[in-house]
Amino acid sequence: MNQFFTFEGIDGSGKSTIIDHVATALKQKDCSVVITFEPTDTWLGKYVQHQIKTKSDPFVTAFTFIADRIEHSKKIKEWIDQGNIVLCDRYAESTYAYQSVQLEKTLKNPIKWLQDLSKGRILNPDRTFYFRITPEKALSRIQHRDELIFFEQQSFLRKVHNNYEQICNGDRFIQVDATKTIPDLTELCLAEILSES
Ligand code: TYD
Numbered sequence: 001m002n003q004f005f006t007f008e009g010i011d012g013s014g015k016s017t018i019i020d021h022v023a024t025a026l027k028q029k030d031c032s033v034v035i036t037f038e039p040t041d042t043w044l045g046k047y048v049q050h051q052i053k054t055k056s057d058p059f060v061t062a063f064t065f066i067a068d069r070i071e072h073s074k075k076i077k078e079w080i081d082q083g084n085i086v087l088c089d090r091y092a093e094s095t096y097a098y099q100s101v102q103l104e105k106t107l108k109n110p111i112k113w114l115q116d117l118s119k120g121r122i123l124n125p126d127r128t129f130y131f132r133i134t135p136e137k138a139l140s141r142i143q144h145r146d147e148l149i150f151f152e153q154q155s156f157l158r159k160v161h162n163n164y165e166q167i168c169n170g171d172r173f174i175q176v177d178a179t180k181t182i183p184d185l186t187e188l189c190l191a192e193i194l195s196e197s
Pocket of ligand 1: 010011012016038039052065090091092094095096098099151152
């Protein structure tokens with residue numbers, strides 16, 4: 001039985017909205033669901049948020065994102081063991097896609113380096129929904145936000161997008177067209193989760 005589903009995509013891809021809709025639909029079907037997200041709302045996750053707002057050292061940012069995830073994974077494991085379906089807004093691929101851009105000038109193969117650091121310390125999601133959208137479209141959706149962080153600049157986001165395109169391949173990944181309507185995307189994710197659970 002598959003219980004652990006992660007949602008990935010660039011800023012503005014709409015995954016958080018869809019997670020909420022999917023969770024509501026699952027609850028209506030009497031499924032036990034936990035929605036969770038990264039960076040987490042623990043002190044470690046809040047420290048990470050501070051890091052990205054202040055454009056801090058890329059290595060410290062990478063290490064703390066991974067530390068936040070290792071701790072978070074223990075909670076996720078508990079929720080899974082209790083029989084819940086866990087929907088997680090961002091997980092390991094976010095670190096590979098974003099922090100590798102920050103580290104590209106210092107490391108030869110930052111994605112591999114980040115994957116090696118994480119190996120054996122985090123969980124393997126059963127399925128990962130990858131919300132595909134161009135950086136231009138995604139940015140036009142979030143332009144109205146008061147405070148855009150530097151991750152949300154077009155040149156940065158384009159590199160993150162290219163990384164996602166490279167990483168999110170293989171059996172675990174379900175690529176979805178993030179420009180589809182909210183009901184369509186909800187239905188698509190729901191059908192996949194219910195077929196697996
Ligand atoms: P998030 O709160 O998911 O932002 P949003 O809801 O706008 O998608 O994530 C905050 C930022 O942190 C976002 O730009 C993505 C980035 N991020 C990383 O760089 N690495 C990571 O490992 C994670 C989980 C997020």
